[in-house]
Amino acid sequence: MVITLWMLATIVFLLVNVLPGDVGRKVLGPTARAEDVARLNETLGTDRPLLQQYFTSIKNLVTLNFGDSYQSGTPVSDLVFPALGRSAKLALLAFVITIPISIAAGIFAARREGKVSDRVVVNAGLASSSIPEFVTASVLLAVFAVQLGWGKVYANVPDGTSFFGQLDYLLLPALAMVFSYFGYIARMSRSGVIASLQSDYARTATMKGLTSGQVMRRHVLRNAMAPTITVISVQVGYLFGGIIGVEKVFNYAGLGSTMLNAVGKKDIPVLQTSVLIVGVIYMVSTLLADLLIALLNPRIRLDAD
Amino acid sequence: MTAIDDTPESNDPVPAPDAAPDVDSREAAAAGRKAARHETLRLLMKRPAFIGGVLIVMIWVVCALFTNLIAPYNPLDYRTGLNMSPSWSHPFGTDKGGRDVLSRVIAGARDVLKIAPIAAMLGVLGGVILGLLMGYLRGAFDTVASRVVEAFLSLPVVLLALLAITTLGNSNWVVIGVVATLFTPVVARTVRSAVLAERELDYVTSARLRGESSLFVMYREILPNISGPIIVELTVRIGYAVFTVATLSFLGAGPPPPSPDWGAQVSDNYNSIVAGYWWSTFFPAAAIASLVIAVNLIADSIERVVKS
Numbered sequence: 190m191v192i193t194l195w196m197l198a199t200i201v202f203l204l205v206n207v208l209p210g211d212v213g214r215k216v217l218g219p220t221a222r223a224e225d226v227a228r229l230n231e232t233l234g235t236d237r238p239l240l241q242q243y244f245t246s247i248k249n250l251v252t253l254n255f256g257d258s259y260q261s262g263t264p265v266s267d268l269v270f271p272a273l274g275r276s277a278k279l280a281l282l283a284f285v286i287t288i289p290i291s292i293a294a295g296i297f298a299a300r301r302e303g304k305v306s307d308r309v310v311v312n313a314g315l316a317s318s319s320i321p322e323f324v325t326a327s328v329l330l331a332v333f334a335v336q337l338g339w340g341k342v343y344a345n346v347p348d349g350t351s352f353f354g355q356l357d358y359l360l361l362p363a364l365a366m367v368f369s370y371f372g373y374i375a376r377m378s379r380s381g382v383i384a385s386l387q388s389d390y391a392r393t394a395t396m397k398g399l400t401s402g403q404v405m406r407r408h409v410l411r412n413a414m415a416p417t418i419t420v421i422s423v424q425v426g427y428l429f430g431g432i433i434g435v436e437k438v439f440n441y442a443g444l445g446s447t448m449l450n451a452v453g454k455k456d457i458p459v460l461q462t463s464v465l466i467v468g469v470i471y472m473v474s475t476l477l478a479d480l481l482i483a484l485l486n487p488r489i490r491l492d493a494d
Numbered sequence: 495m496t497a498i499d500d501t502p503e504s505n506d507p508v509p510a511p512d513a514a515p516d517v518d519s520r521e522a523a524a525a526g527r528k529a530a531r532h533e534t535l536r537l538l539m540k541r542p543a544f545i546g547g548v549l550i551v552m553i554w555v556v557c558a559l560f561t562n563l564i565a566p567y568n569p570l571d572y573r574t575g576l577n578m579s580p581s582w583s584h585p586f587g588t589d590k591g592g593r594d595v596l597s598r599v600i601a602g603a604r605d606v607l608k609i610a611p612i613a614a615m616l617g618v619l620g621g622v623i624l625g626l627l628m629g630y631l632r633g634a635f636d637t638v639a640s641r642v643v644e645a646f647l648s649l650p651v652v653l654l655a656l657l658a659i660t661t662l663g664n665s666n667w668v669v670i671g672v673v674a675t676l677f678t679p680v681v682a683r684t685v686r687s688a689v690l691a692e693r694e695l696d697y698v699t700s701a702r703l704r705g706e707s708s709l710f711v712m713y714r715e716i717l718p719n720i721s722g723p724i725i726v727e728l729t730v731r732i733g734y735a736v737f738t739v740a741t742l743s744f745l746g747a748g749p750p751p752p753s754p755d756w757g758a759q760v761s762d763n764y765n766s767i768v769a770g771y772w773w774s775t776f777f778p779a780a781a782i783a784s785l786v787i788a789v790n791l792i793a794d795s796i797e798r799v800v801k802s
Contacts, residue, residue: 200645204654319787320782320787335770467649
């Protein structure tokens, strides 16, 4: 994990530094005087050789010193962590809605395998997960927030809003994400349940007289959920690809918007930190998924011993 | 998954492992593959989802090829009235610059239909080469490459592409190159696991004992036998490429202006939804949705037919 993290940091460093774009010029704009630009580059350290900059950035990373924003001069952690908190709130709401709905839809479809209702779930899932999040977000914005007047056009929650008051702001952007993640999770839980229903232990459980509900709860679901949990954990990591678009449509000041601003201004410290946070979230969520799967399925625990 | 199965119904026939490596058997294998392709096509034509997907893609291809004949107005022309709601003369209305939305939606098919398939093909090409090397050579090369692939996979493609394109500047070729590069590790992982299953089989051992070079074994022996998963991967990647290119262009890292690209149109106009001008965002958004769904229907049908 440390090695992967180091590689990630290197990839990000290379990506933002491949072309020697003049950082000082980018920050100060095209009308600034050349000596001001040079002075800024000297203060920021962006005039030093690339290798030296690389070692500085890795050293800062190890000591958790994220540096200051090139753009505003405030510490990166003050910018990035509150934004991460806002994105996490939005993402959490999206997952709290998505996970039960899509697992239920998957089980529903699996028990009706091959029937019309199964095909509806499968194809709706395929369609919903293939549409980019920003497309869903802008259609929801047009239909619900503007035409019907439900929810808010700008998702930024004013300070001190009550819990249910916040839902009013966050529900529409969260629904755009729900729409995208529903498909993968529903299809995965459907195929897990189908495979598990056809197994010998499910048949034994049915034959010894358990009701179909008992078979489902005690035997099938435990085994069928492993691939679903893996997909959910991957979605948690990939969420930050899609959330940028959703945050842009709803003008929400989360990590996605922060990254999008930093990209435009070449604010490298902010970018590097944000992207690394996204990578760490992915790694932690896949790790948690592995632990959860082991918890659900004793056989995997025994294998590891 | 590559089913090793040389029954006549198989869609992915493998030359019998004990076949002598003479010209006759190779021709027979080629003929077998041709018959299998025919069979795959026949099975595909029985799927309504596949036919529907192909029809939608064909409509957009026609729009892209004959934009000038189909579009009622010049997609870049600013002269008509601003934000006019849909009417007979402007079926999809006009946008905030007074341009005809229908004409822009028709013209918007061009860039994405050029960029997405080329990017997906280059990405699959890179992934096949890398995956074959990793799976066949194993050892230190595989270990190091697997680590790099893992690091790439821990970040969303859209995010990495956004970073790369902002540093490199946006042009169609940069978008193609970046998307292809970011698809390479994903494809390499799939190809590697397919190669790992193949390399222990008898036909690979016998080719090696014959003294064939690694290059020959990889490209002439293993590659034809993993063509099923590769084709599936290619169609799935084209779907992702459309998705990625649309998202990038919405975020300002797509084909450069004044391209009437769909994602860029949504990005230009979503702020005027609040004023009630929904059409200038809705129609390009619907166009993106129809194309990605169509490509995914095709990919899903191919995957089911190849795997069955």
